[in-house]
Amino acid sequence: MITANQYFRERFGHKMYKASISLNVTCPNRDGSKGVGGCVFCSDGGSGEFAAKCGDTISDQIAGTIDQIRDKAGKDAGYIAYFQNFTNTYCDPSYLEKSLEEASGCEGIEAVSIATRPDCLGNEILEVLCRQAERMPLFVELGLQTSNDDTAALINRCYETKEYVKAVSDLKSIGANVITHIIFGLPGETKEMMMETVKLCADSGSDGYKFTCLYVLENTALEKLFMNNEVEILEMEEYFDIVEDAIKLLPEDAVIHRFTGDGPKKILIAPSWTMNKRQVINYINRRFCL
Ligand code: SF4
Incomplete structure (x- = not known):
């Protein structure tokens, strides 16, 4: 296992920080083309609560x-333009290309990272991404969460796991570095099911991973399930036991970009242990000898 810090220092020669960008996009499971309401755990911000405001130009957001x-960050740091909220390839290819070109031209930007869904990577979008990967290092983050299609239906993901497998292969063929998002503790999932997800990602060739425990945010469909006692939330030790076992299944050069997420405090309902970020970071550092 390699941490993101180690990986970035080795690849870019210094620390890298993310400059978040909000595009004017939504998701196919929000706008009715595949579903409505979005994934059950996702807030109105589309997982981009920490991103900049999309009313500003991309250059202004980055600056x-x-x-x-x-x-x-210090004067030696580099920056990654991070297209973070909603599904950033669910748009007109020319809009995406223009946005990528603008971001790539901003001072300090040395790489681009795009969060998206595997079912929003058609040929024209892949061509845009291919041209971007030729300009500078390109990371594409895929929200898989689980490889189990029954769980995927329960969380309203609205695409099949086989689309993820194809997307990883397509993205690697154009030179993108693929980072997969996985959630541990989804409703009804056993530890074996979670490990199946990790194995599928490793077999598909994902380069990096962002793990998170399932957390409940206000005004989400998950909040209702939680209030009806239909969802159990993992305790901290229990969650990191799963992360440790997951890492054992990954190749040695797999990059861990995130050991767990922390939901925005203002709207976080559970688990409360993620609120004490300092304590969680210290625990991760101790447990994984970072
Ligand atoms: S695809 Fe991503 S941004 Fe869209 S609803 Fe699901 S988690 Fe939220």
């Missing part, structure tokens, strides 16, 4: 974020 973190 604003870099200004905020420049002192902390």
Whole structure:
């Protein structure tokens, strides 16, 4: 296992920070083309609560974020333009290309990362991404969450796992680095099912991973399930036992970009242990000898 920090230092020669960008996009499981309401755990912000405001130009969004973190990052740091909220390839290919070109031209940007869904990577979009991967390193983050299609239906993901397998292969063929998002603790999932997800990702060739425990946010469909006692939330030790076993299934060069997520405090209902970020980071550092 390699941490994201180690990986970025080796690849870019220094620390890398993310400058988040919001495009004017939505998701096919929100706008009715495949479903409505979005994934049951997803808030109205589309997993981009920490991203910049999409009313501003991309250059302004990037400059604003870099200004905020420049002192902390230091003068040697590099930046990744991070297209974070909703499904960033669910749009007109020319809009995506223009946005990528603008982001790539911003001062300090050395790479681009795009969060999306495997079912939103048609040929024209792949061509745009291929041209971007030729300009600078490209990371594509795929929200898989689980390989189990029954769980996927329960969480309203609205695409089949086989689409993820194809997407990883397509993205790798154009030179993109693939990062897969996986949630542990989804409703009805046993530890064996979670390990099946990890194995499928490793077999598909995912380069990196973002793990998170399932967390419940206000005004989501998951909140209702949680209030009806239909969802159990993992305790901290229990969750990191799963992460440790998951890492054992991955190749040695797999990059762990995130050991767990932390939902926005203002709307976080559970688990409460994720609220104490400092304590969780210390625990991760100790447990995984980072
Ligand atoms: S695809 Fe991503 S952004 Fe869209 S509803 Fe699901 S989790 Fe949220």
